Amino acid sequence: MRISSDKWTGKEVDKSGKFVRQKNRFDTPFGEEEGQLQVEAGRYRLLWAPVCPWAHRSIIVRKLLGLEDVISVGKADPKRPNVSRSDWAFTLDEGDVDPVLGIHYISEVYLNADPDYQGRFTVPALVDLKTKKVVNNDYFHLTLYFETAWKKYHKPGAPDLYPEELREEIDTLNDIIFREVNNGVYKAGFARSQEAYEEAYHTVFNRLDWLEERLADRRYLFGDKITESDVRLYVTLARFDVAYHNIFRVNKKRLRDYDNLWAYARDLYQTPGFGNTTDFAAIKKHYHIDCNPGNIHQIIAKGPDEEAWLLPHGREKLSENKI
Template identity: 55%
Template sequence: MNDTTTDATGDDSAGTSGNDAYGHKPFKRSTSHFPDRITADGRDGWPVASGRYRLVVSRACPWASRALVSRRLLGLEDALSLAVADPIQDDRSWRFTLDAGDKDPVLGIHHLSEAYDARERDYPGGVSVPAVVDVPSGRLVTNDYQQITLDLATEWTALHRPGAPDLYPEPLRAEIDDVAEGVYRDVNNGVYRCGFASSQREYEEAYAALFARLDQVSARLADRRYLVGDTITEADIRLFTTLVRFDAVYHGHFKCNRSKLTEDPVLWAYVRDLYQTPGFGDTVDFDHIKRHYYEVHTGINPTGIVPVGPDLFGWTTPHHREQLGGRPFGDGTPPGPAPRDERVTPAAPR
C-alpha cells in the first residue's frame, strides 16, 4: 500500500497509465516490482529460516493486513518478526516513527525506503507494504502482497505452530483462487477504483461492479459460514480486510455508499464472526485505519478531518454464524494471545 499520492494511485501496487479526454488519469494497478519468493527450498535465493526476515506492515493497509492475519493464524510470530509503520507517511513514504528514536529497532532504519534502496536504488515505483526485508543484509526481499500470504501458508509449514490451520488446502485451491479473483477485482480493488476514479463514468462502473459482487458474496454466505469449504481459508482473509474497513472508510471516503455493511445482515454477521475469531480482530487498529485514509488522501479529503464515527460497539455483538456449522480452524486450534508488544489497543466505541 502506497498512499502518499493524491491522484489515482491508491495502494501498494497501484499506478497510473494514460489520460482520458479531459486529462484525467484513470486508476490502474501495476504488478509488484519485487516478486521474489521465500520458499522452503530457497529456489529464489531466499530460503525459509526462522529469525532471518522481518515483515513490515501498516495496520492501516488492507493488503498488509492479510499478512498480519495469516502470520497470527499460523503462529509465525517468533519466526517472522514484525515492524509496524506509522499510519501517516511523509515525503519518503512509510516511516518508523512509532519506535524509539524514530528508527526500527531491528533493521536500524528510519524509513522503509532504505530497505528498497538497499535492494535497488532509484527503482521506478513507490515504497509499499507489506514488505519482507532480509535482516542480515537490510535488503528488501519482496513486496508481492498477493504471494506473501500464500507462501506463509504453504512454504513456511515447518515453522507453523502446532495446530495451525491449513489456509490454502490443496483440494480447494482452484475454488479459492476463483472466488478470491472476483473479490480482488471488484471488492478489494473495486473500492479503490471508486475512491480514486477520475471521471463519473469510471466511478459508476466500479461502483456497480463492487455492489454486484458484494450481493453475490452475500448470497453465497447466506447458508455457509465460510467462502470455500467449512473452514477459514485465504479467501476469507482477503475479503475480511476490505469488509472490516468498509463502514469506517470506504462507504464515505471512497463514495461506496449504496449501503453500509451493517445494513447487509449476512455480510455484517460474517465479518463479525471473523473479527471475533482469534487472529483477525486482534490485528485491526481502527485508529490507524481512519487516520491514514482521511489524513493522507488529501486529494479526496483536503481538510484532513478524521470522522469520529462509526460506533464500534457492534463488532463484539453476537453473530450467530456458528449455527451454520463449520470449523474455523479445521482439525487445528485457535492461536494464542498476540505477543505483548504487538497487541492493539482497542479503539473506544464512539
C-alpha cells in the same frame, strides 16, 4: 501541507481515468528450488502499516499460523510522512526508527535492493535482515508462501488456510475478490473520470451482492472452515464503513446494511487473529487525512461505533466446526 494520495497515485491512472495498480517489483517466491528465497526462521522482518489491507492480510495469516517467533514485524505510522514520494515512516518506536533495521523510511530498504527503483514504496515488504534489502513485496502471493513454503514453522494445530483439494477454487475466488472488491474500492476511490468511478462502483456492489447470497447458507466462503479467501475478503470489509464508504464514495450501501456479510465480518472479527490485529483508529486516521485531500483541517470521523463488531453474529448455527 500534507502530500495527498492523489499525488502519488496519479501515475497509476490511464487515459480514461481508471486506476491501474502498479505491479510488484520484488516477487521472487519462497521455496527450495534454485533462485528462490530461502525459508529460514529469524532471517526476515515483515514491514507493515495497520491501515493497509494487503499488509493486514499478512499479519492475520502470520498470527493464525503461529509465525510470530519466526518472522519479526515492524509497524509504520498510519499517516504518510510529508515528503513528495509515497513513503511510510517508522515513528512509533524510540528515535523514530525501526528498532531492528534502524531505518526511518521504508524507502531505505527498497533503495538498498534497487537504487533505481521508481515505483511506490509499499507495504507489506519482507526484508532480509542480513542485507537490509526488500526481498519480497508481492502482497498477492505472500500469504500463500506463509501457508505453504513456511509450513514447517506452523504452530501445532494451525489451520490449513490453503487446503490442496480447494486450491484451484480458492485461487479463482481470490482473483475475483481482488479485482472486484479489494482493488475495486480503490478503482472507485482513485478514479479520475465519472465513467471510471461508476464502473468500479457498480462492480463492487454487484460482487458484494453476490457474496451476500453465497454466505446465506455457509459460515465461511468455503463452508465450515476459514480459508485464505476469508482473510482476503475480511480486510476490505473491516475498512468499508470507516473509510471506503465515504472517502472512496462506494456509498450505495454500508457493510452493516448486508445481513450476511455484516454477521460474517463480525464472526471473523471475534476470531483471534482478526479483530485483535484490526486498528480502526489507525485506519480512519490514514484514510481521512492521507486519502481525502479536501479534509484541509485533518478532522477524523468519530464513528461508526466499534462496539457493534462485538455483537452476537449467530453464524455458528451454520457450522459446528470452529477454527
